Amino acid sequence: MKLALTATVAAFALTGAVTAAELRMSHQWSTGDIRHQVAEMVAEGVAAADVDLEIKIFPSASLFKAREQYQPLSRGQLDMTVLPLSYAGGVQPSYNLTLMPGLVKNHDHAARLNESAFMAAIEEKMAEDDVMALVHGYLAGGFAGKDSCITSPDDMEGKQTRAAGKAFEQMLAGAGASIASMASSEIYNAMQTGVLDAANTSSSSFVSYRIYEQVACYTPAGDYALWFMYQPLLINKSTFEGLTPEQQAALTEASAAAEAFYLEEAKKEDAESRRVFEEAGVEIADMTAEEFEAWRALATETSYKAFVEETPGGQELLDLALSVD
Known part of the structure; x- marks a missing residue:
């Protein structure tokens, strides 16, 4: 042994x-x-x-x-x-499903996924x-817009955005956004210099990198969120x-x-990010159930489709995840 x-x-x-x-x-x-x-x-x-x-x-x-x-x-x-x-998606492609837009709705849903056939x-x-x-554990994230709110796919058209992960880049490009790849630590300067119109990252990164100083609107993780990362x-x-x-x-x-x-x-962490952005005078825009489903429909045609095509047994694994209510 x-x-x-x-x-x-x-x-x-x-x-x-x-x-x-x-x-x-x-x-x-x-x-x-x-x-x-x-x-x-x-x-x-x-x-x-x-x-x-x-x-x-x-x-x-x-x-x-x-x-x-x-x-x-x-x-x-x-x-x-x-x-x-x-991070180990290159070793086991199925792991890429643990950072996939719209797969997890909220933290309680994440907890159910942890006890499921998918996990x-x-x-x-x-x-x-x-x-x-x-x-087991998931951390969540949200969106921030320099000049406007981002809650639905329609809000991304024509925006230059940073996304947290390849699957999110695929989905946001499908919504009509231009993608600027960078570390979350670079978001602040990119917004300050006009390189970015929007960003997607974790709740903790939004706070620790003081993104609230550069944006007009924040969509925190709440009853619905797109970005969940299994860690x-x-x-x-x-x-x-x-x-x-x-x-x-x-x-x-x-x-x-x-x-x-x-x-x-x-x-x-999600609640704290909401509080910090509110105190900084940033508008808070919560995602609705209908907007979440619109994102998931877009992900089905972009991120999910790419995952299934690239991953042996990917459709079966995706179905297991989506079957968890």
């Missing part, structure tokens, strides 16, 4: 199970980020269980670069990570790479299986608590 554990493993039982170990967890975010807080909850929960298992966290891409964590995890060179699963199918793909999910906490499967039953139980229990925290904090 492959054990993706660090050199600090103290001893092994006769069965080969680990009795004392340090696991290394990597992620790309700062220590103030919600995803670091999730990682800390798991580490602290395991430590409190007193099962001779310690999780050492390496934040801010200090161990592996942001988009270079999945392969080391799969190969057993890294024990745990928190990352957007779509079970995604987890089967993870297992092929010797990876398993401990904590789980993962572990090397063989590493988990090599732990003692007590260590596995402690890790599973801590992860369940962290998952519940993740869901509630993700909702708070």
Whole structure:
């Protein structure tokens, strides 16, 4: 059995199970980020269980670069990570469905997806790479317009926009927008200099990059939102299986608590972004159910169509996701 554990493993039982170990967890975010807080909850929960298992966290891409964590995890060179699963879409094309416009309506819908046959199918793909999910979680995002509101496909015609992910670029281009690809950290300057008319990114990025200083209208994630990105906490499967039953139980229990925290904090991030933009005097425009369905219809002809064409078994996986109410 492959054990993706660090050199600090103290001893092994006769069965080969680990009795004392340090696991290394990597992620790309700062220590103030919600995803670091999730990682800390798991580490602290395991430590409190007193099962001779310690999780050492390496934040801010200090161990592996942001988009270079999945392969080391799969190969057993890294024990745990928190990352957007779509980063590994080149390894498993089915993962691209975890950053797809209109697939998730809101956070409660995301939670139902996490318990669905769709997620079970995604987890089967993870297992092929010797990876398993401990904590499921989605973070949401919205739209901002420099001069006008963006709630429906009709609002994008002729606009120069930044989109968060390839699938969103495909959909927004289908709505008549011109796409300017850039990191979310570049949105502020691009709006300030007239390069961008609109932007799509996460709730937290809208706040942390002070986009409220450059826009007239904000469409936050609320009862309906288009942008949801699956960002789980993962572990090397063989590493988990090599732990003692007590260590596995402690890790599973801590992860369940962290998952519940993740869901509630993700909702708070959206609410906080709304508050910040309102206080800055930015108009708030909520997306309606009818507008959401118009976006999904457009995505069906653009992003979904491209995914199905590019992904073996893509239609079956897409149908599983869309079947979750």
